[in-house]
Amino acid sequence: MNTSKTPEPAAPAGQNAAPRPAGEALLEVDGLGKHFPVTAGLLRRQVAAVKAVDGVSFSVRKGETLGLVGESGCGKSTTGRMIMRLLDPSFGRVTFEGTDITKLSQAKLRPHRRDLQMIFQDPYSSLNPRKTVGALVGAPFKLQSIQTEHGVKKAVQELLELVGLNPEHYNRYPHEFSGGQRQRIGIARTLALRPKLIIADEPVSALDVSVQAQVVNLLEDLQDELDLTYVVIAHDLSVVRHISDRVAVMYLGKIVEIADRNDLYERPMHPYTNALLSAVPIPDPAERAGRERIRLQGDVPSPMDPPPACRFHTRCWKAQDICKQVEPPLVELSPGHQAACHFPENAAAPATGLVADATAKPDD
Secondary structure: OOOOOOOOOOOOEOOOOOOOOOOOEEEEEEEEEEEEEEEEOOOOEEEEEEEEEEEEEEEEEOOOEEEEEOOOOOOHHHHHHHHOOOOOOOEEEEEEOOEEOOOOOHHHHHHHHOOEEEEOOOOOOOOOOOOOHHHHHHHHHHHOOOOOOOOHHHHHHHHHHHOOOOHHHHHOOHHHOOHHHHHHHHHHHHHOOOOOEEEEEOOOOOOOHHHHHHHHHHHHHHHHHHOOEEEEEEOOHHHHHHHOOEEEEEEOOEEEEEEEHHHHHHOOOOHHHHHHHHOOOOOOHHHHHOOOOOOOOOOOOOOOOOOOOOOOOOOOOOOOHHHHHOOOOOEEEEOOEEEOOOOOOOOOOOOOOEOOOOOOOOOO
């Protein structure tokens, strides 16, 4: 890897929040964070905190799919659970359909549960083995006290048929189904209340490769048919490219790049995104031979004590002194493409409106 040429830093810009995309925003996340306390001693006093998510901002337009990617431990699943209010944020705000749901009580949050649902990662542990498929998929109707036109059983059978299962399986138990079929049951349960936004947390990672494409295609078909909006959390970049309209890349609790799917895969600007994409398998030997594989040095730092300024500088081959002293904000480097890097790659020109680095030497 050629590091002989010292790059000129792209100076940081105004605020560390991604500009809102054009169109109606169904979901807005502003400066969202979650710190888990670490206690010690007999009195269980807090001695540190795990900064799982540390100031994440993005928005999702109605009808689009946002892919949230990153390696294990980067905070993407925690972000999804905070959006769902399965975890209470330490700070920041989640706005759904213009309503701030961050601090709503469970009673006031209940009406929003109909429009905000989640597909869980593990199709085995997310289904109660003691309940039938009919009871599992029909539970949302009872929890929300919703009366269906032809009864709960008919509604559940229609949902099973919608996700590609036999309606006659109403009285079967989860252990009688394969992993892919169990995930379809989970999707049917998610669709029961006709939600507007679905958080899909690694929806295919626990499935066989032969089944993954079927489930991904099912999610796309359901989105077109029911006008759904997705936030898809995944680490498989091939799946994300297939299903997403825009992609946000996370590293150690922060978003380092957000862009349109094609723009991000063709012109990644953050070095970490570049390293991730270089690891994606390429079936064509001719294309694979001409590609440089970027191997990151060292381990991911602990979220209890993340590196100062740019969190990626300990593993980045482009890191300079400014990366250790000034945190690069998430700024738009090309239309619709934001990255948080002092030395972005594939950028046509440095960002404007930058705050001068007090520690940097002036040009001679």
